[in-house]
Amino acid sequence: MIxxxxxxxxxxxxxxxxxxxxYNTVKFFNPSARYNVAGDVFMDIKQAREQMANxxxxxxxxxxxxxxxxxxxxxxxxxGAIRSKKDRLIISATEHPxxxxxxxxxxNKGYDVQIADVNKDGSVNIDSLSxxxxxxxxxxxxxxxxxxxxxxxxxxxxxxxVKSKCPQALVHSDGVxxxxxxxxxxxxxxxxxxxxxxxxxxxxxxxxxxxxKRGVNLNPLIHGGGQESGxxxxxxxxxxxxxxxxxxxxxxANIDKNTANINQIRQYICDxxxxxxxxxxxxxxxxxxxxxxxxxxxxxRGEVLVHCLETEGIYISTGSACSTKKGISxxxxxxxxxxxxxxxTIRLSFSGENTLQEAQEFCDxxxxxxxxxxxxxxK
Amino acid sequence: MKxxxxxxxxxxxxxxNNISYFEKxxxxxxxxSLVGIEYRLVKLHNRYCIVDYDVELxxxxxxxxxxxxxxxxxxxxxxxxxxxxSIKEAVLALTPKSGTFxxxxxxxxxxxxxxxxxxxxxxxxxxxxxxxxxxxxLHHPDHIISVDIREKNNVFxxxxxxxxxxxxxxxxxxxxIVMLSGGIxxxxxxxxxxxxxxxxxxxxxxxxxxxxxxxxxxVVDLAKILSKYTGEINLSVVPFTDIQKAIHENCxxxxxxxxxxxxxxxxxxxxxxxxxxxxIVTGESLGQVASQxxxxxxxxxxxxxxxxxxxxxxxxxxxxxxxxxxxxxxxxSILPYEDCCTVFLPKFPVIKPKLEIIERAESVLYIDNLIKxxxxxxxxxxxxx
Numbered sequence: 001m002i003x004x005x006x007x008x009x010x011x012x013x014x015x016x017x018x019x020x021x022x023y024n025t026v027k028f029f030n031p032s033a034r035y036n037v038a039g040d041v042f043m044d045i046k047q048a049r050e051q052m053a054n055x056x057x058x059x060x061x062x063x064x065x066x067x068x069x070x071x072x073x074x075x076x077x078x079x080g081a082i083r084s085k086k087d088r089l090i091i092s093a094t095e096h097p098x099x100x101x102x103x104x105x106x107x108n109k110g111y112d113v114q115i116a117d118v119n120k121d122g123s124v125n126i127d128s129l130s131x132x133x134x135x136x137x138x139x140x141x142x143x144x145x146x147x148x149x150x151x152x153x154x155x156x157x158x159x160x161x162v163k164s165k166c167p168q169a170l171v172h173s174d175g176v177x178x179x180x181x182x183x184x185x186x187x188x189x190x191x192x193x194x195x196x197x198x199x200x201x202x203x204x205x206x207x208x209x210x211x212x213k214r215g216v217n218l219n220p221l222i223h224g225g226g227q228e229s230g231x232x233x234x235x236x237x238x239x240x241x242x243x244x245x246x247x248x249x250x251x252x253a254n255i256d257k258n259t260a261n262i263n264q265i266r267q268y269i270c271d272x273x274x275x276x277x278x279x280x281x282x283x284x285x286x287x288x289x290x291x292x293x294x295x296x297x298x299x300x301r302g303e304v305l306v307h308c309l310e311t312e313g314i315y316i317s318t319g320s321a322c323s324t325k326k327g328i329s330x331x332x333x334x335x336x337x338x339x340x341x342x343x344x345t346i347r348l349s350f351s352g353e354n355t356l357q358e359a360q361e362f363c364d365x366x367x368x369x370x371x372x373x374x375x376x377x378x379k
Numbered sequence: 380m381k382x383x384x385x386x387x388x389x390x391x392x393x394x395x396n397n398i399s400y401f402e403k404x405x406x407x408x409x410x411x412s413l414v415g416i417e418y419r420l421v422k423l424h425n426r427y428c429i430v431d432y433d434v435e436l437x438x439x440x441x442x443x444x445x446x447x448x449x450x451x452x453x454x455x456x457x458x459x460x461x462x463x464x465s466i467k468e469a470v471l472a473l474t475p476k477s478g479t480f481x482x483x484x485x486x487x488x489x490x491x492x493x494x495x496x497x498x499x500x501x502x503x504x505x506x507x508x509x510x511x512x513x514x515x516x517l518h519h520p521d522h523i524i525s526v527d528i529r530e531k532n533n534v535f536x537x538x539x540x541x542x543x544x545x546x547x548x549x550x551x552x553x554x555x556i557v558m559l560s561g562g563i564x565x566x567x568x569x570x571x572x573x574x575x576x577x578x579x580x581x582x583x584x585x586x587x588x589x590x591x592x593x594x595x596x597x598v599v600d601l602a603k604i605l606s607k608y609t610g611e612i613n614l615s616v617v618p619f620t621d622i623q624k625a626i627h628e629n630c631x632x633x634x635x636x637x638x639x640x641x642x643x644x645x646x647x648x649x650x651x652x653x654x655x656x657x658x659i660v661t662g663e664s665l666g667q668v669a670s671q672x673x674x675x676x677x678x679x680x681x682x683x684x685x686x687x688x689x690x691x692x693x694x695x696x697x698x699x700x701x702x703x704x705x706x707x708x709x710x711x712s713i714l715p716y717e718d719c720c721t722v723f724l725p726k727f728p729v730i731k732p733k734l735e736i737i738e739r740a741e742s743v744l745y746i747d748n749l750i751k752x753x754x755x756x757x758x759x760x761x762x763x764x
Contacts, residue, residue: 307588 002314002358006200007147007177007292007349013202015250016243020204023239031236032225041238048245055248056194057185058211065210065228066241070176070197071098072221073210076232077172077193078102078141080218087138088112092124093334094148096174099141100330112136121285122149122335130161137162137169144178144194148331148347149283150292152182159190170216176200176208180251181259181289192216196248198240202351203247207240251352258352259290265350265359266290272363277370281341283332293348296332296341299374305346308369314362317347380459380469382437384429385527385535386444389451389545392425405449405548411610412443423529424487430458441541446608448574449551450543454525456535461491461528469536470502470524471509478521479514480506486528502526547576549610555688556580556651557660558643559614561598561716564662564691566605566708567699571690572660573609580654581612582647584619589723594716599760604708606764615650616758619643622749623723630740632725636670637732638741640679646750648683650757659683664691664699674731681734 003011012020029038031045049061058064067073075098082089091103093115107113117128124142133140140162142153159171172193175184180201186194193216198207212218212231224233251258273280273295283294297305302318309316332342348362386409391401406420406427418432418440432440437455444453457469470482482502484495493501503515506524527535557569559581573579583598595616602612619642626638647659663671670679680687691699703709 301589303591304589307591311588 002354002362004314004316004348004350004354004358004362006351006354007347008317009199009205010202010351011353012199012204012243013247013250015246016203019243019246020239023242027238031238032227045236045238045241048241051245052209052248055252056179056196056211057187059187060214062229063211063214065212065231066236066244067208067210067232068206068234068237070096070174070195070208073195073197073208074098074141074174075102076221077195077210077218078106078139079221081139081170081172081193082106082111083138083219085110086112086136088114088132088134088136090114090116090129090132090137090140092116092118092129092142092153094118094122094124094146094331095141095143096147096176099143099174103141116142118334119151119285120335121151121283121288122146122331123151123153123285123287124158126154126157126161129158130165133162133165133169135166137166139170139172141172141174144173144175144184145181145289145292146331147177147292149294149335150177150288150290151285152178152287152289154287155189155191163190177292178289180248180255181291183252183255186211186213193218198244198247201244201247201251203244204240207237207244209244254352261352261356262290262350262354264356265354266293268356268359269293269348269363272367276363276367281337283335283337283345291350293350295346295348296337297344297346297370298340299344300370301343301373302346304373305366305369308373309362309366312365314365316366317349318345380457380465380472380536381430382434383456383458383535384432384437384441384444385454385456385537386427386429387451387453388426388449389543390547391449391551401449401548401551404551405447408447408449408548408550408610409444412447413440416440421533423533428458428533428535445541445543447548448544448546448576448608449548451545452540452542454535454537454540456537459534459536461488461531461534463493466526466528466534466536467502467505469534470526471505473524473536473538474506474509475513475522475524475538476510477512479516479519480522480524481515481517481520482506482524482526484526484528488528488530488534490531491528499526544574544608546574549573549576549608550578552576553658554578554580554651554654554656555658555660556582556647556654556656558647558662559583559598559602560662561594561601561712562662563696563703563709563712564664564667564699566601566662566712567702567706568660568662568688568690569605570608570702570706570708572688573605577658577660579605579609579612579660580651580656581614582617582650583614584617584643584646586620586623587618589620589623591716597711597714597716599762600711601708602760602762603764604706604711606762608706610763612762613654614760614762616760617646617650617753618756618758619753622753625744625749626741627723629743633727633729634732634737634740635723635725636728637675637678637737638744640670640675641682641737641741642746642750644679644683644687645746646753648685649750649754651685656685658686658688660688660690662691662699663689664694664696667696669728669730672730674733675729678732678734678737 029041031042049064052064053061103113114132117125162169170192173191174195176197179196192213194211196209199205279298281296332345419430421428459465459469482499484499486495524538555577559565585595602614606612622642
């Protein structure tokens with residue numbers, strides 16, 4: 001199997017599997033219980049929280065809140081920050097559906113939601129964003145790395161612009177596709193809120209965290225027993241929290257090594273595709289993570305290539321897995337691709353586990369299919 | 380007294396000497412829909428009575444029975460004996476809480492001591508005594524409490540009526556094969572023809588890798604929803620990619636859809652014969668798309684001799700969607716997986732094809748071989764709800 005869809009999800013690492021097993025069978029206690037063994041679990045979570053705070057450059061572990069998914073985190077941030085009808089929310093046109101559709105939900109409820117234009121690589125257009133910042137801006141939510149093109153948004157610059165025009169505005173970033181691929185330091189970036197998901201970095205599905213700078217208050221989405229300081233009630237997903245911590249440390253420790261490997265893979269695929277397929281379009285700008293490679297091929301439909309390759313045990317994506325059920329992804333349209341190019345867009349996404357040999361095999365098969373399929377396009 | 384469900388059949392009461400054939404099918408279908416549930420079905424004149432079931436399962440039983448074609452309506456009732464006090468007890472158990480009411484008595488069992496009208500009045504009086512806030516309205520009551528005295532041990536008292544789907548019992552009209560695409564129309568066509576008593580076989584054309592496994596699964600899911608009404612469906616999934624490629628390579632692009640649909644019809648007829656089907660059913664609606672003009676239908680129809688039923692031919696899209704929503708197929712039908720008809724869809728498909736031109740265009744293809752290859756590779760899926 002060749003798996004080039006790591007931006008959709010990743011296999012759970014061995015260390016995470018062992019951690020999950022341990023915290024579901026040996027240390028399975030509810031951390032809120034009063035006996036000592038449960039107290040141990042509570043302390044383990046405390047330690048994990050401190051590790052995560054250190055890893056992302058938070059001032060204090062009390063700024064780390066565990067949630068069930070990146071989507072929950074994004075929902076919580078947007079719905080928890082926007083309180084009155086005059087509060088303005090600004091997002092970009094290429095946000096993940098968890099932010100985009102939540103913003104549209106709020107807009108339909110009558111809230112002031114503005115959508116900034118994007119550049120051709122999918123990053124937010126700073127001038128457009130800047131023009132939307134009003135004195136009533138309450139929250140600006142801009143993803144750190146775009147999940148379909150890999151474009152990196154310059155968060156530090158965005159925070160400076162937002163704060164200079166509206167000091168009390170909060171800046172949130174969905175960093176689900178960034179964490180573990182580029183170095184993330186929330187203090188240096190200056191963001192108020194930051195979202196990290198587990199299953200994109202070899203932790204299991206069902207665990208995510210939200211960094212919330214001390215002093216920032218958001219209304220909870222889930223009320224109940226008061227866990228996570230009342231910000232997100234629910235019995236803690238202990239095994240998920242512990243596995244996230246292990247995976248986060250592993251991936252951060254290996255960022256440079258993985259990036260060098262992935263750069264090689266990416267370069268090889270780009271070279272082979274450009275050499276063998278005419279008129280293709282690589283959707284990248286100047287600042288991107290190599291882990292995500294978006295290619296538009298006018299002579300085919302991306303979905304057909306995906307199905308051809310799956311018969312060979314090669315897994316890639318058309319758009320993001322979260323949005324393919326809705327038909328053609330919103331993102332290729334937002335970055336100005338023609339309908340033909342949008343239909344012909346594929347996304348490859350790599351992890352540190354991928355090899356150059358896989359890239360070679362992928363290119364052999366994929367280029368061959370592209371040539372065959374080109375003969376059968378619609379007339 | 381005990382609880383029971385009265386089941387009335389619809390159109391089949393019009394049948395003459397062969398009514399027993401229709402009744403037998405209907406009872407078989409009711410029994411089939413209630414597999415796994417303990418109950419007893421008692422035959423009465425023009426209706427059936429379901430008794431001796433777990434009362435907690437009543438809602439489930441009613442829901443299943445109401446999906447059986449051929450049933451006009453059901454009533455949840457009390458069954459009791461033709462004894463005045465027993466009937467009164469049942470009537471009082473159904474006393475409404477407020478509003479106006481009427482008691483309606485039907486006395487088929489002539490040995491019962493009272494005539495209908497005075498007995499209805501007496502029962503009404505009992506109800507008023509129990510709940511004096513009620514009042515009687517013989518013409519437009521809020522509630523009608525019906526007492527049906529059929530036999531010595533079969534008196535039914537009920538205060539409600541839930542409507543069934545009507546139509547004819549599945550299987551009484553023979554077998555037909557439906558061309559099930561995964562869109563909105565063909566499941567509705569299936570439902571409408573099954574309602575006329577046809578046992579349904581289905582055929583689907585699958586164009587992997589141009590359409591996904593999920594597109595095929597969508598059709599399986601649709602067939603599963605339909606099988607709630609039709610009973611078991613035998614679905615033939617025909618690999619269609621090679622045929623589409625051959626047409627695409629060798630025939631003018633504007634004839635792609637027309638020639639493709641001629642292949643579909645030919646294959647459908649062969650599979651229909653294999654399963655003893657007497658007709659092909661399609662979801663075509665006149666003028667909806669290029670392949671559904673009179674000329675296109677004529678050209679595609681001309682490759683088969685079997686009758687082709689098009690129950691939606693005169694329906695507009697909103698009517699079709701209304702039915703799809705009612706029968707529960709709409710949400711699945713609108714999932715955005717491409718179906719085989721849109722693969723290689725030309726920019727300008729011919730709207731008014733001429734038979735001789737199409738025949739000449741497709742004459743370059745090895746039609747029989749292509750069809751045989753496709754049929755040899757059919758995947759058969761048996762779908763039950």
